[in-house]
Amino acid sequence: MKLTYAWFANGVKIKKAKKKTYKVKAKDAGKQITVRVIGSCPGYNKAFAFSLATTIAS
Numbered sequence: 001m002k003l004t005y006a007w008f009a010n011g012v013k014i015k016k017a018k019k020k021t022y023k024v025k026a027k028d029a030g031k032q033i034t035v036r037v038i039g040s041c042p043g044y045n046k047a048f049a050f051s052l053a054t055t056i057a058s
Contacts, residue, residue: 001041008034029058 007017009031014022024033032053040046 001039004038004040006036006038008036024056028056031056 003020005018005020007014007022009028011032011034022033022035032055034053035051036048037051038046038048
């Protein structure tokens with residue numbers, strides 16, 4: 001199974017944040033961070049899930 005990741009800050013996709021983990025930056029302070037994970041496997045439908053939001057402290 002192949003997993004792909006996309007990270008979001010306040011619902012807006014974070015450019016170049018496509019790895020399993022995301023290191024928050026100062027500009028993320030006060031924003032809600034989520035990740036979308038898509039799983040794919042030949043012969044099956046893709047499935048996706050969003051994480052719960054985490055608010056980054058300022």
